[in-house]
Amino acid sequence: MIQNLNMKYERKMPDLVSKMKRIVETLFWSHTSIHYFERRMHMKPILFRDSEQEAFYYRMLDECRNADGYHRALFYTLGISKDTRGHIHDVFDFSNGGIKPEGLSAPWQTGSSVRTCRLAFNLWNGWSQAGAERYSTPHELFDCGFAPYFVEAIRLRYPEYCKVQFPPVKFKAERSR
CATH class of the missing domain: 1.20.5 (Single alpha-helices involved in coiled-coils or other helix-helix interfaces)
Structure with a gap:
């Protein structure tokens, strides 16, 4: 009808x-x-590093017209670093909707931006560089000042496991008569 x-x-x-x-x-x-x-989803407010990251995050979600956990985590993570924000087209292909791992070897990359891209790619589809998997371990990735934001990216990627846990309600036992 x-x-x-x-x-x-x-x-x-x-x-x-x-x-x-x-x-x-x-x-x-x-x-x-x-x-x-x-x-x-009972999620805590998103922790942004700065207003530029927040604006980038929402702009990219609007541009892709997709707000699933994959896109949210990817654009949040890539928005942490000024370098990755400025070179988003080097690491993400908007026409095909996929990552560009070859962007890791671009001359603009720094140690922190490479870590950021590795985590973003891994949250996107489990990607890790063949032969260099050890660089995608938490020990290597979280060894920078972006660590709190990396944890936030994981929370965005897996919201079903990171809901705010409300404390259980304890009821007083009824008195026996």
Whole structure:
């Protein structure tokens, strides 16, 4: 019934229907809806390093039109470092929606930005560089000032395991009579 009604109006007023679809899509992908998702998953507020990282994170999610755990963790992690934010197109292929591991050997990479990319790639699809797996261990990755933000990225990637745990309610035992 609704589909028939939608088709009826789409034939009569295609411009209005397309405008309505764009409005709904914009509302769906707004920051408010992403914050709603975070509250719905009982997640703590996201810990951002600075306002540039936060703006980058939401801009990338809006651009990709995908806010699943993979994209959230990837763009959060790549947004930590100014270097990776500035070279996002060197490490992520927006046309195909995949990572670019060859970006790790780019001349702009620093020790911290390589760690950031390695963690982001691993959270994306479990990637680790063949023959250099040891550089993707927590011992190697978390050995920098970005460690608290790396933990946050893991929380974003696995929200189902990182929900806020509410303390159990203890009921007082009833008195026996």
